[in-house]
Amino acid sequence: MKDLEHLFENNERWAEAIKEEDPAFFEKLAQQQTPEYLWIGCSDARVPANEIVGLLPGELFVHRNVANVVLHTDLNCLSVIQYAVDVLKVKHILVTGHYGCGGVRAAMQDTQFGLIDGWLRTIRDLYYEQREHIAQFATEEERVDRLCELNVIHQVANVSHTTIVQNAWHRGQSLSVHGCIYGIKDGRWKNLNVTVSGLEQLPAHYRLRPLGLS
Numbered sequence: 001m002k003d004l005e006h007l008f009e010n011n012e013r014w015a016e017a018i019k020e021e022d023p024a025f026f027e028k029l030a031q032q033q034t035p036e037y038l039w040i041g042c043s044d045a046r047v048p049a050n051e052i053v054g055l056l057p058g059e060l061f062v063h064r065n066v067a068n069v070v071l072h073t074d075l076n077c078l079s080v081i082q083y084a085v086d087v088l089k090v091k092h093i094l095v096t097g098h099y100g101c102g103g104v105r106a107a108m109q110d111t112q113f114g115l116i117d118g119w120l121r122t123i124r125d126l127y128y129e130q131r132e133h134i135a136q137f138a139t140e141e142e143r144v145d146r147l148c149e150l151n152v153i154h155q156v157a158n159v160s161h162t163t164i165v166q167n168a169w170h171r172g173q174s175l176s177v178h179g180c181i182y183g184i185k186d187g188r189w190k191n192l193n194v195t196v197s198g199l200e201q202l203p204a205h206y207r208l209r210p211l212g213l214s
Contacts, residue, residue, distance in 0.1 A: 025056075035061045038084040040077070040159070041096040042068045042103065046184050049096075053189065061088060066116060067103030067123060067151065068095060070158040082164045091174050093159055096189070097152040098182040099145045108147065123147070126154055152179045153194050160196040161206045169199050170210040 018025050039049045039062045049062050063080040070077055084090045097104075106113055107123035127134065130150055137143045156179040159165060168175045179194040199207050 029058045033058055033061075033088065035059050035084075035088060036091045037061065038081065038088075038090045038093045039063070039096060040068055040070060040081075040093065040155070042066065042098055042101060044098060044101065047096075047098050047182055052096075052182055052187075053094075061090060066119060067101055067107070068097050068155060069103075069119065069122060069151075070095070070155045071122060072158065072162070078162065078164065081159065081162060085164050085168050085173070085175060089173070091176065093165075093175070093177045094180055095152055095155045095159060095178065096180045096182060097148045097155075098184055099148055100141070100184055101144070101148050101151075104148050104151055105144050108144065122154075123151055126150060149181055149192060152181055152192055155179075156194050156196060157206075160202060163208060166199060166202075166208050167211070 015026070035058065037053075037055070037060050039053075039060050041047055041049055041062070041064050043064045043066050049064070050057065050060050053060065061080075061084050063077055065074075065077065070081075072078070081093070084093070103116070103120055104123055106116070107120040108127055127147055130147070134143050134146055134150075137146055156177050159177045165175060165177065176195050176197040179192040181190050181192060182188070183190065196202065
């Protein structure tokens with residue numbers, strides 16, 4: 001445990017600083033969890049969700065995985081979305097990637113990395129589909145960063161196509177899915193302006209009727 005001692009010390013200082021600013025903070029936090037936002041982001045240690053958007057614990061529900069991927073077969077991610085939408089009633093889903101993403105870069109290479117290769121297959125497919133567009137960018141970094149943006153846009157669509165989100169819209173629930181990207185080099189969080197807030201914004205092929213309607 002000595003290897004972790006500095007972390008426990010950091011936690012003690014953090015907790016004391018919070019209580020000094022608001023003595024009742026943790027007592028209130030323990031009573032309820034009512035975030036308005038679900039963050040779906042990358043596992044990268046350089047992308048701290050709460051700090052980036054200036055929100056305190058309890059104000060942001062968070063799911064993270066390598067390269068902020070949303071797969072329709074990933075019960076982990078779908079369970080988070082379902083709980084956030086149906087139980088917590090979040091109003092905004094923030095799909096957030098970041099420039100220079102290692103997972104995205106790996107999907108552009110022919111190197112094997114192990115189990116992660118299967119996880120990144122959806123980004124590799126996207127890279128292949130967009131290869132002519134991405135090839136127009138002059139440098140490798142620009143090409144990686146563009147695919148990072150395209151990946152976010154693709155995952156926004158994947159979230160919007162879920163029955164979880166569509167059923168929320170059928171119920172008249174206020175819910176928007178946003179695509180954003182974070183710059184590790186400058187700390188800026190950028191809106192990609194691909195927000196989806198209702199069924200009418202989806203291609204007809206992906207719109208599903210409410211349950212019970214034939």
